[in-house]
Amino acid sequence: MSRPSTLSQAQGRGRRIARRFAALRREGRGGLVTYLTAGDPDGETSAALFSGFAPAGADLIEVGVPFSDPMADGPIIQAGGQRALKAGMTLRRALSLVTELRRGDGETPIVLMGYYNPIYRYGGENFCRDAVAAGVDGVIVVDLPPEEDRELTEPARAAGLDFVRLATPTSDDERLPVILERAEGFLYYVSIAGITGTRSAEAEAIAAAAARLRRFTALPLAVGFGIKNPAQAAVAARCADAAVVGSALVDTLAHHLDKDGKAKGSLVEAVLAEVRSLAEGVRGARR
Amino acid sequence: MQVPNSFRVGPDERGHFGIYGGRYVAETLMPLILAVERAYREAQSDPAFAAELDYYLKYYVGRPSPLYFAERLTRHFAGAKIYLKRDELNHTGAHKINNVLGQVLLARRMGRRRIIAETGAGQHGVATATAAALFGLPCIVYMGVTDIERQKPNVFRMKLLGAEVVPVSSGGATLKDAINEALRDWVAHVEDTFYVLGTVAGPHPYPMMVRDFQSVIGREVREQMQEAEGRLPDTLVACIGGGSNAMGLFHPFLDDLDVTMIGVEAAGLGLETGLHAASLNGGAPGVLHGNRTYLLQDEDGQVKEAHSISAGLDYPGIGPEHAWLHDLGRVEYVAITDKEALEAFTLSTRLEGIIPALEPAHALAHVAKIAPRLRSDHLIVMNMCGRGDKDVFAVAEQLGVSL
Numbered sequence: 001m002s003r004p005s006t007l008s009q010a011q012g013r014g015r016r017i018a019r020r021f022a023a024l025r026r027e028g029r030g031g032l033v034t035y036l037t038a039g040d041p042d043g044e045t046s047a048a049l050f051s052g053f054a055p056a057g058a059d060l061i062e063v064g065v066p067f068s069d070p071m072a073d074g075p076i077i078q079a080g081g082q083r084a085l086k087a088g089m090t091l092r093r094a095l096s097l098v099t100e101l102r103r104g105d106g107e108t109p110i111v112l113m114g115y116y117n118p119i120y121r122y123g124g125e126n127f128c129r130d131a132v133a134a135g136v137d138g139v140i141v142v143d144l145p146p147e148e149d150r151e152l153t154e155p156a157r158a159a160g161l162d163f164v165r166l167a168t169p170t171s172d173d174e175r176l177p178v179i180l181e182r183a184e185g186f187l188y189y190v191s192i193a194g195i196t197g198t199r200s201a202e203a204e205a206i207a208a209a210a211a212r213l214r215r216f217t218a219l220p221l222a223v224g225f226g227i228k229n230p231a232q233a234a235v236a237a238r239c240a241d242a243a244v245v246g247s248a249l250v251d252t253l254a255h256h257l258d259k260d261g262k263a264k265g266s267l268v269e270a271v272l273a274e275v276r277s278l279a280e281g282v283r284g285a286r287r
Numbered sequence: 288m289q290v291p292n293s294f295r296v297g298p299d300e301r302g303h304f305g306i307y308g309g310r311y312v313a314e315t316l317m318p319l320i321l322a323v324e325r326a327y328r329e330a331q332s333d334p335a336f337a338a339e340l341d342y343y344l345k346y347y348v349g350r351p352s353p354l355y356f357a358e359r360l361t362r363h364f365a366g367a368k369i370y371l372k373r374d375e376l377n378h379t380g381a382h383k384i385n386n387v388l389g390q391v392l393l394a395r396r397m398g399r400r401r402i403i404a405e406t407g408a409g410q411h412g413v414a415t416a417t418a419a420a421l422f423g424l425p426c427i428v429y430m431g432v433t434d435i436e437r438q439k440p441n442v443f444r445m446k447l448l449g450a451e452v453v454p455v456s457s458g459g460a461t462l463k464d465a466i467n468e469a470l471r472d473w474v475a476h477v478e479d480t481f482y483v484l485g486t487v488a489g490p491h492p493y494p495m496m497v498r499d500f501q502s503v504i505g506r507e508v509r510e511q512m513q514e515a516e517g518r519l520p521d522t523l524v525a526c527i528g529g530g531s532n533a534m535g536l537f538h539p540f541l542d543d544l545d546v547t548m549i550g551v552e553a554a555g556l557g558l559e560t561g562l563h564a565a566s567l568n569g570g571a572p573g574v575l576h577g578n579r580t581y582l583l584q585d586e587d588g589q590v591k592e593a594h595s596i597s598a599g600l601d602y603p604g605i606g607p608e609h610a611w612l613h614d615l616g617r618v619e620y621v622a623i624t625d626k627e628a629l630e631a632f633t634l635s636t637r638l639e640g641i642i643p644a645l646e647p648a649h650a651l652a653h654v655a656k657i658a659p660r661l662r663s664d665h666l667i668v669m670n671m672c673g674r675g676d677k678d679v680f681a682v683a684e685q686l687g688v689s690l
Binding site: 067068069070071072074075078085090091092115116117118119120121122142143144145147148165166167168169170171172175179190193194195198199 | 301315463467470478579584589
């Protein structure tokens with residue numbers, strides 16, 4: 001069953017995620033992965049934000065699917081999810097948003113990130129089929145560890161959807177092989193033991209973790225949680241293959257809402273300006 | 288669905304009861320819950336652990352709790368013979384302490400010094416704060432602001448006991464949200480923290496472990512009923528939020544197929560209104576808080592807020608073993624409204640001089656429905672799993688009395 005998780009094999013399947021990381025390696029730089037929750041703060045603004053990501057310098061786009069009970073998220077992303085749900089976002093609508101996004105961008109990898117219950121309700125096979133049809137390349141399911149993931153990894157593989165796994169500071173040498181057994185696309189390293197948008201890891205800790213993870217896998221490595229500014233993004237991009245920024249962008253978004261929670265005219269440009277500055281940070285960190 | 292040879296063998300080695308249960312947690316927590324499982328297995332095979340737990344249950348909690356023949360309720364309903372398992376007489380006033388002591392002793396074995404817990408009605412929070420005080424451990428209890436408002440006496444008790452009560456305002460600010468926040472705390476304090484979960488839900492091994500610790504209730508009932516009537520009871524009735532008191536009563540009897548078991552969910556304002564907490568009677572299978580089980584949820588898989596007058600039943604999920612027993616048909620699950628529970632609350636208070644918690648008042652309301660139709664030699668055991676002191680303010684408000 002298990003397929004070796006190597007970059008060359010992933011490339012051989014011609015997937016967008018593998019192609020993008022291969023291109024980044026050729027350029028000799030780390031990439032920028034940007035996260036927002038789909039539908040935050042409303043469908044139209046959200047569509048404008050996601051379609052602005054790649055032109056602003058994002059190398060890979062993470063589309064968050066809101067969930068009522070986001071156990072791994074801190075207050076900033078929780079609030080974003082609540083805004084999105086209130087505005088009517090669903091898993092089905094998130095897939096429509098990706099379909100729209102793909103019309104203008106055939107190449108930037110898109111990864112859906114969320115919790116398992118909306119996918120389970122949608123039906124694992126239906127979800128994988130519709131996600132691929134919409135142009136989704138990979139999926140990260142926060143609360144579906146290797147012990148429980150078969151019911152989704154099998155339809156995902158059949159549909160050609162990369163199942164991206166999370167490794168954390170608690171993933172010791174005994175645990176890592178379990179995590180990596182069915183990992184695809186890239187490995188997402190959660191750089192702190194904690195929830196999103198709270199603490200940040202020290203540069204040395206990230207470097208040490210990246211070096212250790214590379215002993216276990218040839219998959220590209222993205223580092224997230226606690227990366228808030230261009231300097232931190234540069235550190236992550238230097239020792240891994242990409243830096244993931246989420247809460248910082250959601251926080252900027254939240255600062256451009258009026259008192260009724262509606263998007264101010266300045267919102268889209270403010271978030272995209274931050275993406276540009278993060279992209280510069282990442283691009284300045286050549287290895 | 289295939290009926291198993293025994294209803295008492297679950298879960299399997301991966302923590303599943305049929306399709307329910309499991310370990311749906313963030314990767315950061317996986318090594319921790321695997322460690323809890325290993326430590327629990329070791330403790331189970333260590334007679335010193337059982338001896339220590341038995342000691343505290345006897346001398347600190349006051350077990351065994353009596354099995355009391357409720358003569359006036361029996362006469363009132365003029366049908367079945369009604370016994371109450373008096374777990375409200377336990378130290379701290381509810382069944383919750385049975386499980387808490389087991390888990391805190393386990394935390395000590397594992398060398399974990401910081402205790403966290405969630406609480407709804409506050410009974411589990413009080414029990415955890417109590418055990419933490421007893422063993423000199425720092426304790427943080429997460430509690431929804433809605434529940435803090437309606438369970439003020441318990442909030443103060445926890446603070447008196449030295450616990451820090453952290454208000455949770457996300458979502459509907461009730462038990463579900465308190466569990467989310469406790470899980471977030473655990474993810475951020477992996478080195479030193481033990482999460483004392485209060486019900487038979489959450490990731491494996493919690494549903495199994497909490498059930499095992501609460502099964503002392505059912506084991507005692509077997510012996511006590513043998514002593515009182517020379518036989519097993521005919522019907523067991525218990526209320527269900529997450530389902531720990533019910534599982535503790537039912538589990539030792541699951542393979543006694545002549546014993547009927549009824550779990551009573553909270554129907555809130557009525558199942559038809561959508562404002563209830565009856566996961567089995569009004570929900571569908573889903574994944575939340577580390578396990579697959581029946582959940583109140585919408586078409587998109589978003590978990591809905593539960594509604595019940597009882598903070599302890601106000602939870603949109605249910606323990607996975609109950610979900611399994613429901614599908615197998617071994618246990619019957621019914622629902623009782625806020626109004627019916629309040630009537631039973633008053634009845635128990637006036638007829639027996641026992642002020643029940645609003646949670647077991649739901650169980651009593653169902654006893655009121657079935658007892659009159661049963662013969663006088665039919666033996667019902669209802670779990671009086673908590674006392675109502677904590678609820679007097681909420682009940683006063685419902686009755687239009689200002690204190």
